[in-house]
Amino acid sequence: MINLFGKKEKPGKSPIPLGEFKEHSLEMVRCPECGKSLLREVVRRIGSVCPFCSGYFRMTARDRIRQLIDEDTFLELDEETAARNPLDFPDYRDRLMRHREQSGLPEAVVTGVGDISGCRTALGVMDSHFMMGSMGSATGEKIVRLFDYACEQRLPVIMVCASGGARMQEGMFALSQMARTSVAVSRHSRQGLLYISVLTHPTTGGVTASFAMQGDIILAEPGALVGFAGKRVIEQTVREELPENFQKSEFQFDNGFVDAIVPRESLKAMLSRLLRLHDPSCAVRE
Amino acid sequence: MNTESRPTPGEESAATPAAWDIVLRARLDTRPQALDYIGALFDAFTVLEGDRCTGTDSAVVGGIGLLSGRPVTVLGQQKGATLDDKIARNFGMPHPRGFRKAMRLMRQAEKFRRPVICFVDTPGAYPGREAEQRGQAAVIAESLYLLSELRTPVVTVVIGEGGSGGALALALCDHLIMMENSFFSVISPEGCAAILWKDAARARDAAQSLKLTARDLHGSGFADEIVPEPDPFTVAEAEPVFADLKKRLITRIGALSATEPGELVEARQRKYMKMGGSKA
Structure with a gap:
């Protein structure tokens, strides 16, 4: 894509407050496409796109x-x-x-x-x-x-x-x-x-x-x-x-x-x- | 809000039929359909066809007629009388081309400053492959948008079934009239029971819970006026009802036509802003 208006956005750079991180740190979510399970926190940080199959998490x-x-x-x-x-x-x-x-x-x-x-x-x-x-x-x-x-x-x-x-x-x-x-x-x-x-x-x-x-x-x-x-x-x-x-x-x-x-x-x-x-x-x- | 035909509480408790019975009545074949109303209420009604895009649709009748001498654009969902007629009209379930035809005639009405009168009677917009392909959702969205700002009076009469989005597409209006035994619902009672309780047979309970009758909707402010019906309500018995409705339409259309178009649109928008919102 041509970038008309400045530099490309770097995804996933927003920090997550510590409290929130702890609370959800062990929750797992399953990729709706390939079925692999990942930590919710990881999914969140990688922009809710599956690293294995590029499927989208809800x-x-x-x-x-x-x-x-x-x-x-x-x-x-x-x-x-x-x-x-x-x-x-x-x-x-x-x-x-x-x-x-x-x-x-x-x-x-x-x-x-x-x-x-x-x-x-x-x-x-x-x-x-x-x-x-x-x-x-x-x-x-x-x-x-x-x-x-x-x-x-x-x-x-x-x-x-x-x-x-x-x-x-x-x-x-x-x-x-x-x-x-x-x-x-x-x-x-x-x-x-x-x-x-x-x-x-x-x-x-x-x-x-x-x-x-x-x-x-x-x-x-x-x-x-x-x-x-x-x-x-x-x-x-x-x-x-x-x-x-x-x-x-x-x-x-x-x-x-x-x-x-x-x-x-x-x-x-x-x-x-x-x-x-x-x-x-x-x-x-x- | 019009309260002239609000039933008194006493009347209500004495003789109010169950919601499900009203649903069944509203669906009866013997009830007058849109073309019966159109034939009785308007002179020189002339049918206009075509969505100017993909075809036409006999589930939606459209044209111009005279209401006591005043030209009006008339739209009506028609279920069909005989089996052949029903099949030809797709049981009153419009395709996108039906809604497009209706929108074309609404825009035409606006141009010629003709009021629009809609008769709603449909189980819903047709759920089919081609309908999805031609944008069933998009045409309903467009119709709602168009009616939000149409600079001519719009009065809708629900004469039987008001089936969800397909009915609403012709019911965003200045004044909503419901026939006594008509209903308007977000989903069919059968569909609601099947989804919520996995049991379509509980449609009776769903009908009650959905508060979908003309009386319910008048009470909650969605319907502005109820027109009483004889029991049973058949075409043979309909003449006095048609006369009553015609009188009400003449009065209402007269008042709305006297309003400046910009003010009319603003009043319509205000009406919807006040309606059914969460006060929390």
């Missing part, structure tokens, strides 16, 4: 933010916003509690503002570890507020998407977030501001059918599942074999729905380049 929102945002520049927004149980749906409260505990997140998206190689950006990262990244009312609310914040501050928005779709336990409260986020994207766009959507594994259902596909520029990670309906539903409906790359990033690219497929290692460089192409005055910072 990333947490925090790891993604660490990878994309310049050190010590991230300010989280709406940290406290968390899902409620608007329909009083059976077992939903317990499920939420469990996922909160397991993921350490109050909701399926982390939003905030930070610098990407010196370019100030509003960033939202969905986390598939929290209820499959499904979109409930609080998820939608955080995304809407992120776009509103970006409008006020005149900032570009980057959404890193990963979601199983609208969260069914919140019924219409979840479905309506497709409409609400669309309105938020439109208001941001009307101000002439840039929105880049990054599709990661998996991006499906109501999230694909709303803000994920509304970016001025849409990027995708290689091999990510990106689609509308679930593969099983489609197989039951059409009763035919689906092509191997069906609903993969590459399939979306071939069919014209994605601007570029960007390897994880180059994502920050690509984003910073696109940000600079829209705002050449952005200060270059290493």
Whole structure:
């Protein structure tokens, strides 16, 4: 890739606080491609790309933010916003509690503002570890507020998407977030501001059918599942074999729905380049 | 928020059918479909076809008609009456070309300052190989985006099934009317039960939990108005209902048309910003 705007980003240079390191130091994660197990901490430091097969580990929102945002520049927004149980749906409260505990997140998206190689950006990262990244009312609310914040501050928005779709336990409260986020994207766009959507594994259902596909520029990670309906539903409906790359990033690219497929290692460089192409005055910072 | 047809609590507890029964009613073949409403409510309705890209789609009917003398663009999801008709219309499940056709007609409506009236009745957007290839998700996303800023009034009437994203693609609007026995849901009750409880037979429980009926959605602020239905609600019985709905549409479209387009879009956006957000 031609580097238009300064030196190449060196990956994995952000230090990890000691406490955090100790706490997670023995946790192992398995590569979804080759099945080899590695220490989570090692995986984190090598950018969540498997050293054996180049497969991608599922990333947490925090790891993604660490990878994309310049050190010590991230300010989280709406940290406290968390899902409620608007329909009083059976077992939903317990499920939420469990996922909160397991993921350490109050909701399926982390939003905030930070610098990407010196370019100030509003960033939202969905986390598939929290209820499959499904979109409930609080998820939608955080995304809407992120776009509103970006409008006020005149900032570009980057959404890193990963979601199983609208969260069914919140019924219409979840479905309506497709409409609400669309309105938020439109208001941001009307101000002439840039929105880049990054599709990661998996991006499906109501999230694909709303803000994920509304970016001025849409990027995708290689091999990510990106689609509308679930593969099983489609197989039951059409009763035919689906092509191997069906609903993969590459399939979306071939069919014209994605601007570029960007390897994880180059994502920050690509984003910073696109940000600079829209705002050449952005200060270059290493 | 319109509260004129909010049922009184007493009424509700006395005669409210279970959510699942409403789902079954909403899906009945004998209910009026979009073309029945269109034929009864609009004069000189003229069908327009084609998405100008890949084809057309008879799961979505589109055209121009006169509502009491005022030209309006009409869009309707049509499930089909006979078996052949149902197959031809793909049981009301639009392909991307159906949503593209709808968007083309919405843009056309905006150009000529015609209000848009949508009739929603679909199990959902079609989940198929070709539909995915042609960007089912992307066209729904585009439709939502387009409706977010369409500079002409949009009123949507849910007449039967409001199946998830495929229904929502025609339901981001200034005013949402639901027929008394219609529903609008993030997922079919069967699908929800199959995923959550690995048992599609528990659809009845799922329907109850999803709070998907017109009455539920009016209570939670998603639906603005409910139109009462006779029981049973068939095409033969529909004339007074059509007359009632027509009157409501004339009033609503009249008020919305008097609003300056910029203000109209702002009010629509405000409505969605206030809706269903987490107050936490």
